[in-house]
Amino acid sequence: MKQTLLRKYARLIARVGVNIQKGQDVRIRCGLDQPKFVELLVDECYKAGARKVRVEFRYQPLEKLHVRHQSVTTMAKVEKWEEARLQHYVDTLPCSIYLTSDDPDGLKGINQAKIAKADQKSYPILKPYFDAMENKYQWCIAAVPGAAWAKKLFPELTKARAMEKLWEEILAASRVTEDPTAAWNEHNQDLHERCAYLNGLGIAELHYKGKNGTDLIVGMIPEAEFKGGGDRTLSGTFFNPNIPTEECFISPMKGKAEGVVYATKPLSYQGELIEDFSVRFQNGKAVEVKAKKNQALLEKMISMDEGAAYLGECALVPVNSPISESGLLFYETLFDENAACHLALGMGFADTIKDFEHKTLEECRALGINDSMIHVDFMVGYEGLDIDAVTHDGKTVAIFRKGKWAF
Numbered sequence: 001m002k003q004t005l006l007r008k009y010a011r012l013i014a015r016v017g018v019n020i021q022k023g024q025d026v027r028i029r030c031g032l033d034q035p036k037f038v039e040l041l042v043d044e045c046y047k048a049g050a051r052k053v054r055v056e057f058r059y060q061p062l063e064k065l066h067v068r069h070q071s072v073t074t075m076a077k078v079e080k081w082e083e084a085r086l087q088h089y090v091d092t093l094p095c096s097i098y099l100t101s102d103d104p105d106g107l108k109g110i111n112q113a114k115i116a117k118a119d120q121k122s123y124p125i126l127k128p129y130f131d132a133m134e135n136k137y138q139w140c141i142a143a144v145p146g147a148a149w150a151k152k153l154f155p156e157l158t159k160a161r162a163m164e165k166l167w168e169e170i171l172a173a174s175r176v177t178e179d180p181t182a183a184w185n186e187h188n189q190d191l192h193e194r195c196a197y198l199n200g201l202g203i204a205e206l207h208y209k210g211k212n213g214t215d216l217i218v219g220m221i222p223e224a225e226f227k228g229g230g231d232r233t234l235s236g237t238f239f240n241p242n243i244p245t246e247e248c249f250i251s252p253m254k255g256k257a258e259g260v261v262y263a264t265k266p267l268s269y270q271g272e273l274i275e276d277f278s279v280r281f282q283n284g285k286a287v288e289v290k291a292k293k294n295q296a297l298l299e300k301m302i303s304m305d306e307g308a309a310y311l312g313e314c315a316l317v318p319v320n321s322p323i324s325e326s327g328l329l330f331y332e333t334l335f336d337e338n339a340a341c342h343l344a345l346g347m348g349f350a351d352t353i354k355d356f357e358h359k360t361l362e363e364c365r366a367l368g369i370n371d372s373m374i375h376v377d378f379m380v381g382y383e384g385l386d387i388d389a390v391t392h393d394g395k396t397v398a399i400f401r402k403g404k405w406a407f
Helices: 003-017 035-047 060-069 072-076 080-092 112-133 147-153 159-173 180-200 295-301 361-366
Strands: 026-030 053-057 095-100 139-143 203-210 215-220 248-250 252-262 267-269 272-282 285-293 311-316 342-346 375-379 385-391 396-401
Touching: 003 035, 003 095, 003 139, 003 180, 026 035, 035 053, 035 095, 072 112, 080 112, 112 295, 147 159, 180 248, 203 252, 252 311, 267 295, 267 375, 272 295, 285 295, 311 375
Parallel strands: 026 053, 026 095, 095 139
Antiparallel strands: 203 215, 203 385, 215 252, 248 311, 252 272, 267 272, 272 285, 311 342, 342 375, 385 396
16 A cells, blocks of 8 residues: 555544644554554654654454453453553543454454453443543544455455455545545535534434334434534544544433334454344333344343443434445444444443533433443444434424435
8 A cells, every 4th residue: 555645544543533732642552453554653643743652552362362361350450550541541631543453253252251241340440530531532443454354355355455455445435535634624514514404303203114124213312412523522622533434423312212123234342243133122221132143242242231231322324325335344333334324232422412511421411321331333224224303393304215315
């Protein structure tokens, strides 16, 4: 891949993704797949004004070894130095960049029950730090190719050509054009205008209906609003949390979901794929899940805590989005969620509440924002999905027809 394009992509992540402010620290979490690109990204972070850039590498085979050999107690223990580091993040609010490149099957065979038990034990200790940083710092998730991921998408190609092809797809989906900043400004404007239309309707509930069996009604929080594209921290810094993104999203009312929804793409969760599954809701809670592959993992996911079985997000994405039109199944939520409408189980977004900056996190959750240790998106959109909005004054407005915007 041309260095000039990769340099543009690194600059996009640093300046448009997290929008580093002069003197701000940056934290990068990534795999071992693209060290030269990480080097470019670190350079661009410093050029954008970063004071200090810290890179934290992760490696799936090591994760499997840790889970195999450590006890649940050891895995769950949050060491004092780890708490001190988290407190440092609370105090300094560094930008956080997450570069995904994982093998979709990279943790296959791992003891998921053991991981779940450890996460459930450690989360109460970690949660106060996460809550203290909520909506206060810039973050961005982006992608770089990994060899196993590339071969999963393009098994007929050599490893080198598969990696090059995946680079091409990532850069195209991320709008790395002649002028990526201008492309993102235009894209953000389009998403913001669509959100403004949706917010002007006064939506009380969304009704999802599909020939595949989907028939789901989800209630909205009266004080909530749709958001999309770039966002702002509580201090007013604009950033783009996902590169790429195609969604207009909202957090629904906890406890207001009735019916069944069928997933239309596989879900990559904890390094394994859950395929051909459905979720049935009653009184807002997922009371039944069925999956042809990895049903036990899906059941474990929705039992991680009390909020894991409730919805935290409804996101609208047309099937004619650029990622969808690529015809690729990426086996990576960052991309696949931007090819189709999706829902998320688990934590909702407090910043979807109007004037959230003048409310506490607890006040936002009291209005109906779900709280959980997980937030897992799964895709429900396809060419046969219709979505209607029922407004507070009783009108029914078409939002999606055959998987595309109806306005």
